[in-house]
Amino acid sequence: MSRRSSSFSxxxxFILLLSAVFLLFVAGIFLIGYAHIAATLPAPEELRDRANTFKTTTIYDREGNLLYEIFPNDAGRRTITPLASISHHLINATLAVEDPNFYHHPGVDPVGVARAVYYVLKQDERLPGGSGIPQQLVKLTFLSAEKTLTRKLKEAILAxxxxxxxxxxxxxxxxxxxIPYGNLAFGAEAAAQTYFDKPASHLTLAESSLIAGLTQAPGLYDPYRNWDRARDRQADVLRLMVEHGFITPDEATAAWLEWEGKGQDEILASDGSGFPHPHFVLMVRRQLEQTYGADVVSKGxxxxxxxxxLHLQQLAEDAVQEGIDALQKINANANNAALVAIAPESGEIVALVGSPDFNNDEIDGQINMALAPRQTGSVIKPLTYLATFEMPEDxxxxxxxxxxxxxxxxxGAGRPPYVPKNYDGKFxxxxxxxxxxxNSxxxxxxxxxxxxxxxxxIQLAERLGITTLTRPDYGLSLTLGGGEVSLLEMTGAFAVFANGGERIEPHAILTVETDGGDLLEDNTGRSGSLVMSPAHAFLITSILSDQDARRPAFGASARLLELPDRPVAAKTGTTDDWxxxxxxxxxxxLVTGVWVGNTDNREMNHLSGVRSxxxxxxxxxxxxxxxxxxxxFSPPANVVKREVCSDTGFLxxxxxxxxxxxxxxxxxxxxDPTPTP
Structure with missing residues (x-):
C-alpha cells in the first residue's frame, strides 16, 4: 500500500488535517470579515480630530488668573492637556477603574469583551462596563451607543x-x-478646575480617586448633589487601585481619611453658577466674537x-458698592453706578464695573452701564474749550x-432763543x-x-474716540450734556489729556493665542497717535487740576476732586434733570470715570455729579x-508761562x-497792549 493511501486510512x-483546513477557512472568513468591516468604518487616523470637536476658550486676567470659560451650549468645558501635565494619581485611578490591562492588550481586553458579548446575547440591560479605554474612545468618537452585537464587533475592530x-x-x-466628568467638564483639566479649582497636574490621590469615579455615571455620582454617593464611589476606586497594584493599602487609607470630618463645601470648588467681574468678561467675549466669530470662540x-x-478691579467694585450704599442711606434715589479705569500710557482697561450687582434684576444689573450711552452733563466741557484752543484764528x-x-x-427759525442758566442760578x-x-x-x-x-x-470728540454723537440736530446745549456718550468712551477721551495728546485705543485684550500657542492678536506695547497738541492737552490739564480755581463754585466739595498726596485733574457733570x-x-x-444714576432713567433726588x-x-x-x-503734570517744551492782566487776559x-x-x-x-515804539 502506498504512503498516500495509508495517511488517509x-x-x-484525517481529523487533524480536516481541523486544520477548517481553522484556516474560519480564519480566512474572519480576516475577510474583519477587512470588510474595517473598510466600512471611519479611518482610525481621524481619532484625534474627532475627539477634539471642541475646546474651551479661556479668559484670564493680566497675571494669568482664570476669569471665564466659553464653550458650546450643547457641550461643555474642555482644555486640551498633554499626558505629562496630568497627575499620575488620576492616570492610575482611571486605569484601575476603566482598563487595568490597558498597556498589555492589543486594543481589546478579551475577558471584558467576552463578558459584554454574553450579556448582549442575553439581552440583559445590566450590561457591565467591559469595554477597555480604546473601545470607550471608539464609542465616544466614532460609533453610536447602541447595545448590539454588530456595533460591539465594529467597536472591537476599530479599537x-x-x-x-x-x-x-x-x-x-x-x-x-x-471623557465627560459631569457638570459640563470634559477632560481631566476641566474636571480638575471644576471640582477643585486647580490644574490637573496638581491633583492629589484623594482628589483623583473622586474624579476618576465619576466617568461611568457623572449624574449619579455628582459630588455637588450626591456627596455621600460620590464618596462611596471614591472608596470603590481606591479599592480597585489597591487591587491592581497602583497604590498600597496604607496609601488608600490615608487618601480616604484626608477629608474625614470635612464637609463638601470645604473640599469642592464653587459649583460655578456665577463668575467674577461679569461685565468685563462678557464685554471681552463680545469683542472676541466680533473678531473671530462665535463658533471659533465657543469651540476653538x-x-x-x-x-x-484684579487688585484694581476689586477696589473698583468695593468703591461702587460702598458709594451706592451711602447714597441709599440718604434716600438719593440712585441705585446704579459704573466705573472705568484706564492706564493712559498703554490704553489698557485695568478695571471696569458695569453695575453694583450683576444679578440684581431690580436695578437691571446685567446691563453694562459702562457701555450704555448717557447724557454727559458738563463733563464734556473740556472738549468744548479745547475746540476753541485749536482754532487757527481767533x-x-x-x-x-x-x-x-x-x-x-x-x-433756529420759529423757535424761541436758547437761554442757559448756571448751576447756582447766578451770573x-x-x-x-x-x-x-x-467752576463749570x-x-x-x-x-x-x-x-x-x-x-x-463733534469732529474733535470723534478724534478722541467718541462715536455716539451722530444726531443731525444738536444745538448749543451739546456742551451742557445734550448728547449721549458711554462712560468707557468718555474715560478714553480724558485719557488723551492724561497722555499728553496721544491717543492709544482703549482695549481689554492683551493677547489671543490658539490652543497650540500660535499668537493671533498681540496688543502689548500698543502704539498710539497724536490727536491733539501736547500743549493744548497740558492747558486743559492745568485747568482741571487747579484746586484754587474751582473753589468759588465747589466750596468744600472741591476736596472730593482732590487727592491728598498728588496733583490730579478732574471734571464733574450733572444733567439738568438730575x-x-x-x-x-x-x-x-491712571484715568478713572464714574457714572451714577438709574438704568431706567428715573431722576435722582437733586444729586449733582460731585455729590453722587x-x-x-x-x-x-x-x-x-x-x-x-x-x-x-509737566508742561511740554512749547508751553510758556506769562504774566497777564487779570481783568483783560492780555499780557x-x-x-x-x-x-x-x-x-x-x-x-x-x-x-500785547503795549504800543510798539
Missing part, C-alpha cells in the same frame, strides 16, 4: 486598529482629554489674556475773558476761561461752543494710587492793577 491524521496606529500614551492622552480653545488688574487761551451774563442764543460777570471751566459755568461754555462751532466739537451724575479725572498713571459720582471716584483713585509714585503791562500768571502755547500768546 489513519483517522486521527484594535487604533491601537495599531497610535501609541498607548497617545490613546490615553486623547481619552483623558475627551482660544487662550485670551486680558488687561484686567483762538482762545486759558486767560481769555468771557462775560458770564444772561444771554439769548438763536435756536459771575467777566471770567477767564480757566475760571469758567474750573454754563453760559461761558455755551459761548465757547458758539465760537468754535458744533461740527468742530438723571446722570459724572466724575472723570486722572493722574499721569465724585465720592466713588475719589475713594477708588486714592486706594489705587497708594503704591504708585507721585508724578506731576501784563505797567498799568495792570491785578496780575496773575498763566500757561500758554508758545505760538498762541494773548494780545
Amino acid at each position: 489513519n483517522p486521527l491524521a 484594535i486598529e487604533i491601537s495599531r496606529r497610535y501609541g498607548k500614551d497617545e490613546i490615553l492622552e486623547i481619552y483623558l482629554n475627551h 480653545g482660544l487662550r485670551v489674556t486680558t488687561t484686567l488688574d 483762538y482762545w487761551t486759558p486767560a481769555k475773558i468771557i462775560m458770564d451774563e444772561k444771554t439769548q442764543f438763536p435756536d 459771575h460777570g467777566p471770567v477767564s476761561v480757566r475760571s469758567a471751566l474750573a 459755568y454754563n453760559i461761558p461754555a455755551v459761548k465757547a461752543l458758539q465760537h468754535a462751532s458744533i461740527p468742530a466739537l 438723571r446722570d451724575g459724572w466724575t472723570v479725572g486722572y493722574t499721569p498713571q 459720582a465724585a465720592p466713588i471716584w475719589r475713594q477708588f483713585m486714592q486706594d489705587a494710587h497708594k503704591d504708585l509714585p507721585v508724578r506731576r 501784563a503791562h505797567p498799568e495792570c492793577e491785578q496780575r496773575r500768571t498763566e500757561f500758554f502755547k508758545a505760538d498762541q500768546l494773548p494780545p
Whole structure:
C-alpha cells in the first residue's frame, strides 16, 4: 500500500488535517470579515480630530488668573492637556477603574469583551462596563451607543486598529482629554478646575480617586448633589487601585481619611453658577466674537489674556458698592453706578464695573452701564474749550475773558432763543476761561461752543474716540450734556489729556493665542497717535487740576476732586434733570470715570455729579494710587508761562492793577497792549 493511501486510512491524521483546513477557512472568513468591516468604518487616523470637536476658550486676567470659560451650549468645558501635565494619581485611578490591562492588550481586553458579548446575547440591560479605554474612545468618537452585537464587533475592530496606529500614551492622552466628568467638564483639566479649582497636574490621590469615579455615571455620582454617593464611589476606586497594584493599602487609607470630618463645601470648588467681574468678561467675549466669530470662540480653545488688574478691579467694585450704599442711606434715589479705569500710557482697561450687582434684576444689573450711552452733563466741557484752543484764528487761551451774563442764543427759525442758566442760578460777570471751566459755568461754555462751532466739537470728540454723537440736530446745549456718550468712551477721551495728546485705543485684550500657542492678536506695547497738541492737552490739564480755581463754585466739595498726596485733574457733570451724575479725572498713571444714576432713567433726588459720582471716584483713585509714585503734570517744551492782566487776559503791562500768571502755547500768546515804539 502506498504512503498516500495509508495517511488517509489513519483517522486521527484525517481529523487533524480536516481541523486544520477548517481553522484556516474560519480564519480566512474572519480576516475577510474583519477587512470588510474595517473598510466600512471611519479611518482610525481621524481619532484625534474627532475627539477634539471642541475646546474651551479661556479668559484670564493680566497675571494669568482664570476669569471665564466659553464653550458650546450643547457641550461643555474642555482644555486640551498633554499626558505629562496630568497627575499620575488620576492616570492610575482611571486605569484601575476603566482598563487595568490597558498597556498589555492589543486594543481589546478579551475577558471584558467576552463578558459584554454574553450579556448582549442575553439581552440583559445590566450590561457591565467591559469595554477597555480604546473601545470607550471608539464609542465616544466614532460609533453610536447602541447595545448590539454588530456595533460591539465594529467597536472591537476599530479599537484594535487604533491601537495599531497610535501609541498607548497617545490613546490615553486623547481619552483623558475627551471623557465627560459631569457638570459640563470634559477632560481631566476641566474636571480638575471644576471640582477643585486647580490644574490637573496638581491633583492629589484623594482628589483623583473622586474624579476618576465619576466617568461611568457623572449624574449619579455628582459630588455637588450626591456627596455621600460620590464618596462611596471614591472608596470603590481606591479599592480597585489597591487591587491592581497602583497604590498600597496604607496609601488608600490615608487618601480616604484626608477629608474625614470635612464637609463638601470645604473640599469642592464653587459649583460655578456665577463668575467674577461679569461685565468685563462678557464685554471681552463680545469683542472676541466680533473678531473671530462665535463658533471659533465657543469651540476653538482660544487662550485670551486680558488687561484686567484684579487688585484694581476689586477696589473698583468695593468703591461702587460702598458709594451706592451711602447714597441709599440718604434716600438719593440712585441705585446704579459704573466705573472705568484706564492706564493712559498703554490704553489698557485695568478695571471696569458695569453695575453694583450683576444679578440684581431690580436695578437691571446685567446691563453694562459702562457701555450704555448717557447724557454727559458738563463733563464734556473740556472738549468744548479745547475746540476753541485749536482754532487757527481767533483762538482762545486759558486767560481769555468771557462775560458770564444772561444771554439769548438763536435756536433756529420759529423757535424761541436758547437761554442757559448756571448751576447756582447766578451770573459771575467777566471770567477767564480757566475760571469758567474750573467752576463749570454754563453760559461761558455755551459761548465757547458758539465760537468754535458744533461740527468742530463733534469732529474733535470723534478724534478722541467718541462715536455716539451722530444726531443731525444738536444745538448749543451739546456742551451742557445734550448728547449721549458711554462712560468707557468718555474715560478714553480724558485719557488723551492724561497722555499728553496721544491717543492709544482703549482695549481689554492683551493677547489671543490658539490652543497650540500660535499668537493671533498681540496688543502689548500698543502704539498710539497724536490727536491733539501736547500743549493744548497740558492747558486743559492745568485747568482741571487747579484746586484754587474751582473753589468759588465747589466750596468744600472741591476736596472730593482732590487727592491728598498728588496733583490730579478732574471734571464733574450733572444733567439738568438730575438723571446722570459724572466724575472723570486722572493722574499721569491712571484715568478713572464714574457714572451714577438709574438704568431706567428715573431722576435722582437733586444729586449733582460731585455729590453722587465724585465720592466713588475719589475713594477708588486714592486706594489705587497708594503704591504708585507721585508724578506731576509737566508742561511740554512749547508751553510758556506769562504774566497777564487779570481783568483783560492780555499780557501784563505797567498799568495792570491785578496780575496773575498763566500757561500758554508758545505760538498762541494773548494780545500785547503795549504800543510798539
